[in-house]
Amino acid sequence: MDVILAAMGDAFTWQALLAIVIGTWAGIIIGGLPGLGSVVGLTIFLPFTFGMDVITSMALLIGVYCGSVYGGSITAILINTPGTPQSAATVFDGYPMTQQGRVDEALGWATFASFFGGVLSCVLLIFCAPQLAKFAVNFGSIEVFALVCLAMLCIVGISRGSLLKGLVCGMMGFFFSMVGSDPITGADRFTFGTYALSSGLDLIPVVVGAFALSEVFVRFSARDEEATSIPEARLRFPTLREIGRRLIELVRGSFIGSFVGALPGTGAAAAAFISYAAAQKLSPRRANLGKGEPDGIIASESSNNAVTGSAFIPTLALGIPGDVVTAMMMGAMVIHGITPGVRLMADQAQTVYALFVVLIIVNVAMLILSKPSIGLFRYLFKLPLGFVMAGIVMFSFIGAVSVRGNPLDLVVAALTGILAYVLRRGGYPLAPLVIGMVLGPALESSLRRGLLISRGDFFSFFTHSGIATTLFVLIALFLVWTVAAGVLEWRAKLAAQEERS
Amino acid sequence: MTSLRYLLAALALIGATQSAVAADNLDIIVPFAAGGATDIVARSFEPTFSQQLGVTSVVRNVAGASATVGTAEVAKSEGNPNIIGYEPAGALTIQPSLKKLPYGPDSFTYICRTVSNPMFLMVSKSSDITSFKQLVKESQDQPFLYGSSGPGTLPHLAMAATVVNSDLKAEHIPYSGSGPAMNALAGNEIQIMADTETILENYDLRPLAVFADHRVEGYDDVPTIEELGLPELDFAVWQGVVAPKGISDERAQQYADACKATVESDKFKTFADKAKAGIAYLGPDDFKSFVQKRFEANKQVLKDAGLTR
Structure with missing residues (x-):
């Protein structure tokens, strides 16, 4: 108990609180600007932390991280452009709600779901970190392969209209992710002999092109003014009764996010897609998903923010960072002489508890700061549309190039933008492209590693472990369910036709 | 279409300011993304190093393709006295034997090795x-x-x-x-x-x-x-500073002096201690022959294991 009180004392200093406010607010704004996401935000703030003490610097970075994951939802809802890849699934229902004039409600749900997911994963982190870390260790390559397969099925769910078009885009994203070095042999693939391509295509330039730039093109090619104007950003929190009605959705999204976040090599974008796929099968209002249903926003935002807390589980308990973002946090800790790893909890319990407290304060700060941040976006988007769009183009390119400092990424962003515009004109959904690109590398390397481990025997994947078997059974059920539902629908249609004739 | 004109005007403005700020700074290329193990050492190395040189420097992360993209950027800046690379072992002594790269171990002016574990x-x-x-x-x-x-x-x-x-x-x-x-x-x-x-x-x-x-x-x-009972195998994770070829001897000497002073400074020592980075300074000539030796040795390993291109 003394340790926890002392940790509270570390977290409630004015420096730490100031760092939280600055970090969280900056994070929300950075996350909201298309192209600039968590990694760019942390890169900007990392050098400032070198002169701070460990809790203050972690407070600043955690603030930026959590804020940016939430901030991405603001532009996803307002202008159909996720500010970060993590919020790509928020677009599905967020933007339709905006078109129906329900901006305030959509932003309210996104904010509340982010807060809920963030806090729930903090609680899990505090009470179940060792158990969850132990469970995550059991997730070897084969188990990750099964999980990624399950997540890939999400493409089926979001390709409304034409499954074929969705699959085409999914495969395209998958192909994009294969350009560059082969993850197993290190040989160059699909580089057409050009050295510049050997570093592969990064996710951020592709996402920026696919969503932000194509949105700018679409708006400028639209003839009527009505379609191109941006509605005023307002925020209305859901009432307790509304929350009660959708509590189960909030809890499910948060648990999926917390769980996926604890696994190595996945991350918030994958968590959001998995959670959205789950909502499509389990939400009582699933028929409306994709047409402006708050459940969709909840599924995406509660899970991606739940990753922020649980991503620290492998980092703190095992010293294994789950994604790029936590790897950067770990770097910041190392600078301050704290090495995350198996002995961290025993050696530095006070620091770890202080981090937990900081995480919770950051989520509260996010809830409080959501209103002024959205207010700022309201003023920004009141500027003439040309300026807003120019700003989006500028930030998109800055974001595209600042991840790796590779000029090629500008070309990639521009070309993806043009390609995405053409695809949108042809009625192709763009989300599968991002899903393919996010999950492609994990799918490929886990499959090939799994084959190395099982010495080329794919069928032994199904019986490799209890976890693997369970996941493959779930995939089979999902497929049977989808096909059966399709057949039933088709028969009902047929019957209706017969009746008419 | 007025808004389209606004857009183009604003973009032109942005482009203009962009080219105005490019000034005469020292670029320190780190061929990994920010926050990685090499980046952290580079960023702790940078302040003392720039102070010694008396310049303003910027750490630039140019990541990708096993650190070769950033390394290639240094190699191709031949004769540019305002760019150096903070390099890991692999990009200098392994990758050139693995795949076709626009550089080799001879493409650099070697400044110093900083740490080795x-x-x-x-x-x-x-x-x-x-x-x-x-x-x-x-x-x-x-x-x-x-x-x-x-x-x-x-x-x-x-x-x-x-x-x-x-x-x-x-x-x-x-x-x-x-x-x-x-x-x-x-x-x-x-x-x-x-x-x-x-x-x-x-x-x-x-x-x-x-x-x-x-x-x-x-x-x-x-x-x-x-x-x-095996032949001697020497594998260590080390980092060092390289500059492009074709810079003046005077400039190379300035870099070398600044690097030595930085590695020996208390500030860097304290950091290295915390980050468990073993300081292992080598001057320009020693570093050059060290890289050459490691390059040959690694090439042999790759050949024996059937991994060369």
């Missing part, structure tokens, strides 16, 4: 293997699997060389970094891994041998590879 051959503490001999013996029925932080990385090479030069039977599984590989080791997906002291200390690992020509302080009971 020997690598250990390690197994999980939960395994009952306590010696290299036992490891070799148990690998005979069923080959072990060893992990690495990626194909063609130092952990990969160190183990490939061990397998070629001993009776150990083991196969390679690459991961996307030391973290995921550690996760696999903890879950017994792989059994062996070669990495530095930092990794060894942070996880539940047992060192069986060290890839160095002498035993390492603090690990006095861990034998060297040579003591185990």
